[in-house]
Amino acid sequence: MRFLFVMDPVATVDVNADTSFAIMLEAQVQGHRVDHCLPQDLFLVAGVLHAQVSRAHLERDPTEPIKLAQSEAVNLETVDAVFMRKDPPFDSNYLWASLLLEHLRGKTLVVNDPRGLRDANEKLYTCNFPELMPETMVTSHRERIRAFVTQVGGSAVIKPLDGAGGEGVMALIERDANFRAIIDTVTHNGRRLAMVQRFLPEYKQGDKRILLLGGEPLGAVLRVPKADDIASNLHMGGSAHAAYLDDADRHIIATIAPRLQRDGLYFVGIDVIGGKLTEVNVTSPTGIQQMMRLTGENLAAQVVAWLVEHAQNKPQR
Ligand SMILES: Nc1ncnc2c1ncn2[C@@H]1O[C@H](COP(=O)(O)OP(=O)(O)O)[C@@H](O)[C@H]1O
Ligand SMILES: [Mg+2]
Numbered sequence: 128m129r130f131l132f133v134m135d136p137v138a139t140v141d142v143n144a145d146t147s148f149a150i151m152l153e154a155q156v157q158g159h160r161v162d163h164c165l166p167q168d169l170f171l172v173a174g175v176l177h178a179q180v181s182r183a184h185l186e187r188d189p190t191e192p193i194k195l196a197q198s199e200a201v202n203l204e205t206v207d208a209v210f211m212r213k214d215p216p217f218d219s220n221y222l223w224a225s226l227l228l229e230h231l232r233g234k235t236l237v238v239n240d241p242r243g244l245r246d247a248n249e250k251l252y253t254c255n256f257p258e259l260m261p262e263t264m265v266t267s268h269r270e271r272i273r274a275f276v277t278q279v280g281g282s283a284v285i286k287p288l289d290g291a292g293g294e295g296v297m298a299l300i301e302r303d304a305n306f307r308a309i310i311d312t313v314t315h316n317g318r319r320l321a322m323v324q325r326f327l328p329e330y331k332q333g334d335k336r337i338l339l340l341g342g343e344p345l346g347a348v349l350r351v352p353k354a355d356d357i358a359s360n361l362h363m364g365g366s367a368h369a370a371y372l373d374d375a376d377r378h379i380i381a382t383i384a385p386r387l388q389r390d391g392l393y394f395v396g397i398d399v400i401g402g403k404l405t406e407v408n409v410t411s412p413t414g415i416q417q418m419m420r421l422t423g424e425n426l427a428a429q430v431v432a433w434l435v436e437h438a439q440n441k442p443q444r
Pocket of ligand 2: 292293360398406
């Protein structure tokens with residue numbers, strides 16, 4: 128089969144941490160053709176989506192894990208699946224790329240479905256399941272935020288809606304002298320919406336990342352923050368530990384899976400702190416390499432097998 132990965136420049140790939148790399152490498156091992164392009168390499172001619180792609184050669188070589196061959200134009204209706212794995216931010220370029228990918232609907236499998244990618248802001252998507260998440264408010268109003276923090280006991284976290292990788296997530300403590308300044312910084316003085324959420328002290332025990340494939344759990348990893356940091360994201364220095372699914376996780380997965388399936392969100396990473404759903408990562412969820420090292424299971428092979436199966440039964444929606 129021929130798979131195209133729309134993603135960031137190959138120079139950004141960390142050979143031991145990148146989830147796209149692990150899936151691409153496994154696809155290559157299984158004898159598939161793996162192509163790479165950037166979102167801006169997509170092009171539309173008379174309603175037919177093409178891309179200027181380069182065949183990728185993958186190797187566990189930290190200096191150059193992905194070598195690209197000379198680029199060529201390809202009609203994307205002729206490839207078997209497109210994996211959209213560009214990292215956030217969700218900016219205009221991302222939006223336009225997702226709209227171009229619409230032209231493959233019913234022709235070539237796109238993971239995740241571009242409509243789902245547009246509908247699901249990674250922070251706001253959890254709000255479809257208020258019963259699964261910690262008390263949360265989305266607002267730009269300082270006084271509403273203040274009242275919410277009081278209502279949940281005096282401590283909360285505030286998150287920018289377009290943050291990723293722990294960026295901009297801050298503790299919001301009522302008696303802190305920076306209380307107002309933090310709100311004004313994150314809301315740009317009341318001009319931008321932000322998410323405020325009950326502070327979960329369990330974050331210290333770890334933030335569980337669970338990867339879901341087709342609504343089923345693929346693997347899990349517990350990310351434990353450094354002693355002096357609220358963010359447990361691995362990019363922020365959090366450490367990876369083995370994780371197992373408990374009843375709360377299984378309940379969360381069973382509840383959200385039908386909605387994910389409906390939205391075409393086939394490969395996502397959910398974040399669970401203290402049994403509560405805090406985030407649904409849809410653009411470029413990561414963690415597969417840590418999960419594979421901790422369990423010894425070849426999870427990338429399961430993703431490739433899923434791609435092969437679903438590329439053969441092209442979605443007609
Ligand atoms: N409600 C919360 N209570 C305590 N810590 C939190 C809470 N929400 C998030 N965090 C901490 O902030 C980190 C990043 O938050 P998250 O919502 O997953 O955003 P992102 O990973 O996109 O930056 C989490 O890994 C966790 O350590
Ligand atoms: Mg997160």
